[in-house]
Amino acid sequence: MRIVVDWDRCTGMGMCESLAPDVFEVDDDGSLIVHSEEVPEGQEGEVREAVASCPTEALSLEGE
Amino acid sequence: MPRLVVVGASLAGLRAVEAVRRDGFDGDVTLIGAEEHLPYDRPPLSKEYLSADECPDPRYREEETFAGDLEVELLLGTPASALDTTGRTVTVAHRAVPYDGLVIATGAHARTLPGTEGIAGVHTVRTLDDAQALRAALRGGARRLTVVGAGFIGSEVAAVGRKLGLEVTILEALETPLARAVGERMGRALTHLHRAQGTDVRTGVAVSEVLAEAGDAAERSSTHGRGRVTGVRLGDGTEVATDVLVVGIGARPTTDWLEGSGLTLDDGVVADETLAAADGVYVAGDVARWPNGLFSGVVDGPMRLEHWTSAADQGGRAARNAVDPASATAYETVPYFWSDWYDGRVQFVGVAPEDGADHIEVVAGDDTEGGPFTAIYRAGERIVGALAVDMPAEVMKYRRLIGGRKSWDDALELAEQRRAARAQKAAEKQREASS
Ligand SMILES: Cc1cc2nc3c(=O)[nH]c(=O)nc-3n(C[C@H](O)[C@H](O)[C@H](O)COP(=O)(O)OP(=O)(O)OC[C@H]3O[C@@H](n4cnc5c(N)ncnc54)[C@H](O)[C@@H]3O)c2cc1C
Ligand code: SF4
Numbered sequence: 001m002r003i004v005v006d007w008d009r010c011t012g013m014g015m016c017e018s019l020a021p022d023v024f025e026v027d028d029d030g031s032l033i034v035h036s037e038e039v040p041e042g043q044e045g046e047v048r049e050a051v052a053s054c055p056t057e058a059l060s061l062e063g064e
Numbered sequence: 065m066p067r068l069v070v071v072g073a074s075l076a077g078l079r080a081v082e083a084v085r086r087d088g089f090d091g092d093v094t095l096i097g098a099e100e101h102l103p104y105d106r107p108p109l110s111k112e113y114l115s116a117d118e119c120p121d122p123r124y125r126e127e128e129t130f131a132g133d134l135e136v137e138l139l140l141g142t143p144a145s146a147l148d149t150t151g152r153t154v155t156v157a158h159r160a161v162p163y164d165g166l167v168i169a170t171g172a173h174a175r176t177l178p179g180t181e182g183i184a185g186v187h188t189v190r191t192l193d194d195a196q197a198l199r200a201a202l203r204g205g206a207r208r209l210t211v212v213g214a215g216f217i218g219s220e221v222a223a224v225g226r227k228l229g230l231e232v233t234i235l236e237a238l239e240t241p242l243a244r245a246v247g248e249r250m251g252r253a254l255t256h257l258h259r260a261q262g263t264d265v266r267t268g269v270a271v272s273e274v275l276a277e278a279g280d281a282a283e284r285s286s287t288h289g290r291g292r293v294t295g296v297r298l299g300d301g302t303e304v305a306t307d308v309l310v311v312g313i314g315a316r317p318t319t320d321w322l323e324g325s326g327l328t329l330d331d332g333v334v335a336d337e338t339l340a341a342a343d344g345v346y347v348a349g350d351v352a353r354w355p356n357g358l359f360s361g362v363v364d365g366p367m368r369l370e371h372w373t374s375a376a377d378q379g380g381r382a383a384r385n386a387v388d389p390a391s392a393t394a395y396e397t398v399p400y401f402w403s404d405w406y407d408g409r410v411q412f413v414g415v416a417p418e419d420g421a422d423h424i425e426v427v428a429g430d431d432t433e434g435g436p437f438t439a440i441y442r443a444g445e446r447i448v449g450a451l452a453v454d455m456p457a458e459v460m461k462y463r464r465l466i467g468g469r470k471s472w473d474d475a476l477e478l479a480e481q482r483r484a485a486r487a488q489k490a491a492e493k494q495r496e497a498s499s
């Protein structure tokens with residue numbers, strides 16, 4: 001499963017980071033860093049929650 | 065075949081129908097909405113929708129998605145008018161729509177100033193139609209904007225007004241804006257953001273009258289003789305002249321259609337921890353009042369949020385519980401909201417305890433000049449909240465601690481680590497710059 005970010009939509013709110021911190025992190029300037037585009041094993045649940053909670057609907061999953 | 069009915073076709077309602085379809089629910093699904101519009105995103109309505117020259121389309125999904133992928137029957141422009149929990153039906157335009165599981169997601173509507181109905185130039189911001197009207201008013205040659213209420217939505221509209229070059233005045237009844245939402249000290253800190261941008265913030269003032277003039281013949285007839293706003297009179301007799309008046313004094317949960325249904329209505333529909341309000345009836349979003357287990361003992365009684373993230377999450381949870389009540393699970397969350405003022409962003413997670421003032425610590429930056437800064441909130445031995453202005457990397461790290469019921473000492477330890485990390489980054493930057 002791969003994470004796809006719509007960079008035009010993401011505004012760096014970090015909701016994703018609070019749910020899946022191993023995968024997402026927001027930098028000091030508000031830009032999103034994706035530590036692993038491939039969803040790490042055992043973290044599918046957290047990443048799905050992160051996708052659903054993003055207030056700009058910037059995240060989606062490929063190959064679910 | 066089980067049948068899910070969702071009343072309220074906005075964020076919580078949309079997420080409700082999407083969640084059960086994603087899970088493979090193959091019963092009938094009906095989504096009922098009072099507005100003519102397809103479900104749309106509200107946060108932009110007081111932000112980009114007003115400020116951007118190219119007006120964005122806030123719709124979440126295209127119409128085909130509902131009939132196609134989602135297989136949802138969409139009834140728009142048709143408010144539900146009654147609920148019968150015994151016969152399990154919802155009344156829509158004199159038709160009884162049967163349900164096995166029901167999600168109530170009728171949200172909230174803007175409070176108005178009594179006596180201002182129909183006066184041209186007086187606006188609230190809750191719906192797309194509201195935002196369209198306000199966008200036109202702010203861009204139609206208005207010079208002065210007055211906002212009643214220094215809450216988050218009023219503050220955002222004020223910021224847009226300044227961006228568009230208007231003279232902006234905010235009138236707030238409380239001595240400290242937002243004191244209930246973020247505590248006195250942080251309310252003062254946020255007020256700096258306005259003043260730094262030239263917005264005139266007047267606190268502890270009451271609006272006693274909205275002043276209007278008859279206007280020309282066309283305006284007289286379109287406003288039924290109510291005329292156009294010219295200003296407001298305050299409790300002490302002062303007059304504030306204005307071209308546009310925005311009333312941002314909060315929202316009321318939309319529960320009128322549920323009077324007499326037997327559900328408990330008390331500033332929202334009251335539900336249990338699984339969001340159940342009656343057998344087969346679940347609630348989600350701005351209309352829902354439920355006990356958030358994460359903060360039992362910290363806040364009194366059930367809570368009602370008016371935040372995007374919880375409305376989306378509750379929509380999914382309520383619908384899953386409604387189609388499978390036997391395995392209903394509780395909904396717990398660390399509340400989150402953001403608000404965009406001028407070119408900055410305010411973010412808040414958790415709760416601000418009533419007596420918050422003594423239990424706030426600024427752990428990064430400086431709050432006396434309006435930011436950037438990060439502050440954390442304490443209740444007993446726990447960290448229960450965090451507020452950040454223009455520090456996007458900070459607040460979500462505390463959200464995890466709050467969700468994990470971590471201690472105040474843990475929070476201070478994280479604050480120390482973050483300080484060190486920021487210092488290291490700054491040093492690296494400096495090295496790069498000098499090499
Ligand atoms: C201008 C604005 C800015 C905002 N900014 C932010 C922000 O920056 N950050 C943040 O976290 N949150 C923000 N919010 C809050 C967020 O938008 C709400 O929490 C969210 O919209 C709640 O969704 P909901 O589906 O519960 O209710 P709503 O969005 O209120 O939708 C309820 C829907 O139900 C319909 N309805 C009502 N009665 C009936 C009936 N009887 N039958 C059928 N349908 C009915 C209504 O017409 C409406 O479409 C903002 C809200 C507004 C208005
Ligand atoms: S939650 Fe969404 S908007 Fe926020 S940083 Fe993550 S992807 Fe970007």
